[in-house]
Amino acid sequence: MVVQTDLSDAEVDRIFRALADRTRRDIVRRTLLREASVSELAADYDMSFAAVQKHVAVLKEAGLVVKHPRGRQRIVRADPDQIARARHLLVRLEELWRDRFGQLDDVLADPTTQE
Amino acid sequence: MVVQTDLSDAEVDRIFRALADRTRRDIVRRTLLREASVSELAADYDMSFAAVQKHVAVLKEAGLVVKHPRGRQRIVRADPDQIARARHLLVRLEELWRDRFGQLDDVLADPTTQE
DNA sequence: CGTTTGTACAACCATTTGGTTGTATACAAG
DNA sequence: CTTGTATACAACCAAATGGTTGTACAAACG
Numbered sequence: 081m082v083v084q085t086d087l088s089d090a091e092v093d094r095i096f097r098a099l100a101d102r103t104r105r106d107i108v109r110r111t112l113l114r115e116a117s118v119s120e121l122a123a124d125y126d127m128s129f130a131a132v133q134k135h136v137a138v139l140k141e142a143g144l145v146v147k148h149p150r151g152r153q154r155i156v157r158a159d160p161d162q163i164a165r166a167r168h169l170l171v172r173l174e175e176l177w178r179d180r181f182g183q184l185d186d187v188l189a190d191p192t193t194q195e
Numbered sequence: 196m197v198v199q200t201d202l203s204d205a206e207v208d209r210i211f212r213a214l215a216d217r218t219r220r221d222i223v224r225r226t227l228l229r230e231a232s233v234s235e236l237a238a239d240y241d242m243s244f245a246a247v248q249k250h251v252a253v254l255k256e257a258g259l260v261v262k263h264p265r266g267r268q269r270i271v272r273a274d275p276d277q278i279a280r281a282r283h284l285l286v287r288l289e290e291l292w293r294d295r296f297g298q299l300d301d302v303l304a305d306p307t308t309q310e
Numbered sequence: 311c312g313t314t315t316g317t318a319c320a321a322c323c324a325t326t327t328g329g330t331t332g333t334a335t336a337c338a339a340g
Numbered sequence: 341c342t343t344g345t346a347t348a349c350a351a352c353c354a355a356a357t358g359g360t361t362g363t364a365c366a367a368a369c370g
Contacts, residue, residue, distance in 0.1 A: 089217040096215035101358085102204040112292045119316055131359055133317075138357095152316050152367040160292045163285055170282035177227045177275045216328085234346055246329055248347075253327095267337040267346050314369075319362100326357070335348075340341100 087165060091143070095166050098142035103127075104135050108144055108158045117153035202280060206258070210281050213257035218242075219250050223259055223273045232268035 087095070098104055107121055122132040136156055139145040143162045147154045202210070213219055222236055237247040251271055254260040258277045262269045 092220070093215050093217065096211045097357095100208050100211035100215055102208065103358095105207070109288065109291060112288060113295045117316075127358090128360065129317085130319085130361080133319090134358070149317095154317065158292070160289060163288050163292075167282055167285035167289065170278055170285070173224065173227060173278050174275055174282065176224060177273070177278075180228045212327095218328095232346075242328090243330065244347085245331080245349085248349090249328070264347095269347065312370090314367100316365105316367080318365080320364100321360100321362085323360075324358090327355080328353100329355100330353075331351085333348100333350080336346085338343100338345080340343080 085165075087169070092169060094138075094142040095144065095162065098138050098144055099166070101135070101138075103132075104139055107132075107135060107139060107156070108163070111145055111156045112158035112160065112163075115155050115157040117150070117155055118147075119153065121156060200280075202284070207284060209253075209257040210259065210277065213253050213259055214281065216250070216253075218247075219254055222247075222250060222254060222271070223278070226260055226271045227273035227275065227278075230270050230272040232265070232270055234268065236271060 099108075103125055106125075110116060110121065110124075118133055118136055119129065121136065122129045125132055136145065136147070139156075139158075140147055143159060145156050145158050147156055149155070214223075218240055221240075225231060225236065225239075233248055233251055234244065236251065237244040240247055251260065251262070254271075254273075255262055258274060260271050260273050262271055264270070
């Protein structure tokens, strides 16, 4: 299965930036396991509701979570596809290293190279 | 093969933060393919030598590149292992999602679960 | 209705980031 | 030894980040 819609530099910036914070990584982890409202999330961190709200906004801008309304709450859910895209960026770097002496053409032409 | 020495939150912060910049990702890419001195790197970016020096420092703090002296130059080389560790963090997130309805106990106890 | 709960958003603030220039030092080359 | 090159590092600056408080509004509740 291939998810890979190519990401712009700015999008990649946002994804890694969003992941570069413990609280935000924790929000992703939690909402990956089970969606939660912003206030449910906020209850578990030692900071204001508004601060958590901002963290969720950063994650949403990065596409790592989606938000949808349910009554007066906003339900947050992590997007595993976006996490997979981030992982794929690192995989591509690693592939680059593995093939660093080789000719990229062959790798691209190789019909066994898929994901 | 297991690389996984567990990373602290601060270390993970540094790794993702370091990757959240186009210039730094490009430096990683380049020095993954072929080591380069700081001035060789600096020549290719539209910013001062000092700015590139700082980017390399951020990458070094994150463990994504290593620097070693060669005469008067400082040779920069990307560390594929650290990139693999970063990837593994995302893989673990994805696994969490995959197993989200399952009982974690069983997974931990399963003798076939190894890496 | 009025009250409480959940969210949005603006204004503000300290710190960090990403860039600059300038100065100092180390090594290589004449 | 002198000169040029590669690097280090400090000081500075604007903008972004990560937090705060306060205000406003919408939905659920009594």
